[in-house]
Amino acid sequence: MKSLLIITVLLGLVSNAAAERLKDIASVAGVRDNQLFGYGLVIGLNGTGDDTDFTNQSFISMLNQFGITLPDGANTDSDNVAAVSLTATLPPFAKPGQAIDVTISSLGNASSLRGGTLLLSALKGADGQVYAIAQGNLVVGGLGVNGNDGSRQSIAIPTVGRIPNGATVEKAVANSFNRGDTLTFNLNRPDFTTSKQVAEKINSLLGPGVAQSLDATSIRVTAPRDPSQRVTFLSVLENLEVQLGQERAKIIVNSRTGTIIIGQNVTVSPAAVTHGSLTVTIMANPEIGQPDLPNGQPALAPRQEVQTDEDSGHMFVFNPGASLNDIVRAVNQVGAAPGDVMAILEGLKQAGALNADVVVI
Secondary structure, three states, X not given: OOOOOEEEEOHHHXXXXXXXXXXXXXXXXXXXXXXXXXXXXXXXXXXXXXXXXXXXXXXXXXXXXXOOOOOOOOOOOOOOOEEEEEEEEEOOOOOXXXXXXXXXXXXXXXXXXXXXXXXXXXXXOOOOOEEEXXXXXXXXXXXXXXXXXXXXXXXXXXXXXXXXXXXXXXXXXXXXXXXXXXXXXXXXXXXXXXXXXXXXXXXXXXOOOOEEEOOOOEEEEEOOOOHHHHXXXXXXXXXXXXXXXXXXXXXXXXXXXXXXXXXXOOEEOOEEEEOOOOEEEEEEOOEEEOOOOOOOOOEEEOOXXXXXXXXXXXXXXXXXXXXXXXXXXXXXHOOOOHHHHHHHHHHHHHOOOEOOEEEEO
């Protein structure tokens, strides 16, 4: 039988054991990357370019810019040229003259961009303005080989390349960092408890009322207006260590590999699930424990008993107090396939007996 990989992730325990820096769990509103896009031509290809109409038209337009006029009907097909799209990320506070990386992807039917050179091309933002200019030799990790009989062999993707530091920033993007009397931190993972913890941590350092938790994501902080003081102010705040709230009970199932990740606090209510010929019974049997001396009273100590039988019946019995981890471990003892556990999870969720969200990826 197939083996089942079970991973139990105690997110809450990790969060309680070690605090996280504010810079690792939140970002400042208005301080963000901006996506750039452009169109260009890659030349110098060794017969691996494309022969599309828009590539020929772009090639003719480029020649016209240099004062070269081709006669009507002239053959402009060239296997050494390829039309490409350009993409880049403009980081926050990038200034004119700084360099950023560019990714180049073929738009036509070019078989490889290896050995090509990108001609001067503009990179525009969503507003249509030019923010960077790109040019340079491509670095292509993929490899493509064509045979005379029409066969083709490719390693990775030879029609996508990069130019490290291949674009020069021409225009800075304005942001709201130096505007107003407040700054807003946005949590990467919305959580009311974490939002409250961040506000309390800042107020304990700077005084009551400096930080206000607006919702599960945003914390508004009163900040100085002077830019240099604001930088120092943020440098202090982003290094504060904050205790994170425990994550919601969640189960992540990878349907391709059969991996199941179980978060903390995942439990099941009393339920019975029928699935195939496998029977799993989990019982919480309390037993008398030793009292605490000298004046202690005997206490009930929980003891879980797990029994599995693959052929005797068709029923899973889940008693109160059993965690999902116990159930999965019991099913795994008899070598159940990943689909068995996934079917159980879906049934429990539909019946309202599972307190966790099941996410299938």
